[in-house]
Amino acid sequence: MSPHSTPGDQRTTHFGYQEVPIEEKASRVADVFHSVAARYDVMNDLMSLGIHRLWKRLTIERSGVRPGHSVLDIAGGTGDLTLKFSRMVGPRGRVVLADINQSMLRVGRDKLLDNGVGGNVEYVQANAECLPFPDNSFDCITIAFGLRNVTDKDAALRSMARVLKPGGRLLVLEFSKPNNPVLTRAYDEYSFRLLPFMGQMVAGDSDSYRYLAESIRMHPDQETLKSMMEAAGLERVEYTNLTGGIVALHRGIKL
Numbered sequence: 001m002s003p004h005s006t007p008g009d010q011r012t013t014h015f016g017y018q019e020v021p022i023e024e025k026a027s028r029v030a031d032v033f034h035s036v037a038a039r040y041d042v043m044n045d046l047m048s049l050g051i052h053r054l055w056k057r058l059t060i061e062r063s064g065v066r067p068g069h070s071v072l073d074i075a076g077g078t079g080d081l082t083l084k085f086s087r088m089v090g091p092r093g094r095v096v097l098a099d100i101n102q103s104m105l106r107v108g109r110d111k112l113l114d115n116g117v118g119g120n121v122e123y124v125q126a127n128a129e130c131l132p133f134p135d136n137s138f139d140c141i142t143i144a145f146g147l148r149n150v151t152d153k154d155a156a157l158r159s160m161a162r163v164l165k166p167g168g169r170l171l172v173l174e175f176s177k178p179n180n181p182v183l184t185r186a187y188d189e190y191s192f193r194l195l196p197f198m199g200q201m202v203a204g205d206s207d208s209y210r211y212l213a214e215s216i217r218m219h220p221d222q223e224t225l226k227s228m229m230e231a232a233g234l235e236r237v238e239y240t241n242l243t244g245g246i247v248a249l250h251r252g253i254k255l
């Protein structure tokens with residue numbers, strides 16, 4: 001949700017469980033992703049036991065993307081969704097892989113080139129809060145595991161709604177709130193004990209993976225995010241819980 005004021009009138013927001021000045025959050029998030037970029041894909045497979053691929057596959061299926069479409073994959077990082085979209089839109093279509101972080105974009109571009117992705121993908125360094133595209137530019141926008149890192153989520157959702165074409169779809173794939181207390185307990189143990197340990201062993205960085213666990217707990221739950229998308233101007237917003245609500249896929253349409 002949006003940044004807020006404290007009694008001392010210094011505007012703050014959360015970075016994981018820490019309260020930090022608003023101006024600091026983006027650079028703290030940037031440090032996390034500069035640090036993990038090179039090992040990001042390996043860690044994703046390891047942490048989720050490969051399940052993130054199924055969550056992303058469902059996102060692709062629900063996107064409605066067709067040949068000739070224009071797609072924005074914002075906070076696209078190492079480009080898993082972009083890779084699939086570039087094949088779906090074909091030579092007449094266009095996919096923009098956009099991310100605020102140069103290290104993530106570089107790893108993404110190298111991976112896509114290694115996979116033979118060519119002329120229909122553009123790489124843009126951009127902040128989701130103020131997207132550098134004209135109104136009504138894209139048939140589909142995806143943000144996968146990105147929104148919780150954004151300082152002003154409401155501004156980001158408004159910006160995405162602005163650049164979506166009428167009839168276009170916004171898909172938000174993000175960690176959410178598990179809907180079962182037993183699963184919640186197991187998931188907490190896993191997130192706060194095992195995850196930082198794995199981060200240290202594989203990426204040499206436990207702090208970034210502790211941030212990951214904390215940022216997930218601070219992210220709005222399913223219903224709150226749905227309301228935020230509606231407030232940003234999206235309609236027919238609906239969501240699907242995945243893996244017991246550990247992740248949710250929200251979809252809204254700009255009418």
Ligand SMILES: C[S@@+](CC[C@H](N)C(=O)[O-])C[C@H]1O[C@@H](n2cnc3c(N)ncnc32)[C@H](O)[C@@H]1O
Pocket residue numbers: 029033074075076077078079080098099100101104126127128129143144145146149150151
């Ligand atoms: C967990 S990664 C997700 C990458 C990719 N979408 C995926 O699902 O594998 C989060 C990404 O969000 C990016 N990010 C964080 N804040 C952002 C912002 N304000 N605007 C755009 N991208 C941002 C980070 O740089 C990082 O690449």
